[in-house]
Amino acid sequence: MSHKTKYTLVAIILVLGVYGYEHFLKTEEKAEIVDAGKEVKTYTNEYFLPTSTTGQIVHHEGYSLSYSEPHEQAEWVAYELKKSHLTNTNFKRPYFEIDNAVKTGAASWRNYKNSGYDRGHLCPAGDRSYSQFAYDETFLTSNISPQEHAFNSGIWNTLEQKVRYWASKYDGVFVVTGGVLSGNMKTIGTEKVAVPNQFYKVLIDTNSGHVKMIAFLMPHENSNKPLYDFVVSVDSIEALTGIDFFPELEDALENKLEASSSYKDWSFK
DNA sequence: CTGCAATTC
């Protein structure tokens, strides 16, 4: 063959080689996140996981979730927020990524684009700022729900900050949070991601002597009311969602704590 | 902290 043909072939091989290597790197990066879901969780983490009404629980390094395919979002996200997790580091926000660990296919972030709704974190990025990996992992689409911006940056944000305050004060809390996926809901995007009409957050603390619980149920709208106005019993959220929140607790204790809507054990400062 | 959007390459 001619020299010209040889050079052409070499050039093509080089281009394919570089492309292939970059593709290999990207595949490796994705594999890291997927494999992270297979890691064995700590005892405490497993212990407080709620039941799944959808049959699809996914474990990530920094949180676990139960994915509802019909609603294209998690019915709950659960994680332990330790005092040591709280840092002042200010990571750059990454791009949202489809969660490949969701076998039925997690929603694309494109559903949210120009929808008028925020990509609202369920496990807040601010709760996983102890490492770049943990922070980035919260930007998976299985960890977000459509939220009105005024709500997300308003009273919901206030609640999230209060959770961090409690995690610091009580040396760690276990957090379960999600939207109430029932009733008539609007949808956004081509995949019809449901817009919850209410959001909840359930906390349990076992590190402060005696076990205590608190639950919040908020309409999907901003509010200037104090946080304690939204305290409800865990039982009432279980009735709404069908989720059993702390099935591993001793029954008598579980029944007592979950029936209570008292917040006397939790400091609102 | 919680986010979106316009701009540039």
Added chain:
DNA sequence: GAATTGCAG
């Protein structure tokens, strides 16, 4: 599409 920059609650 990726990254930077600015803006808003």
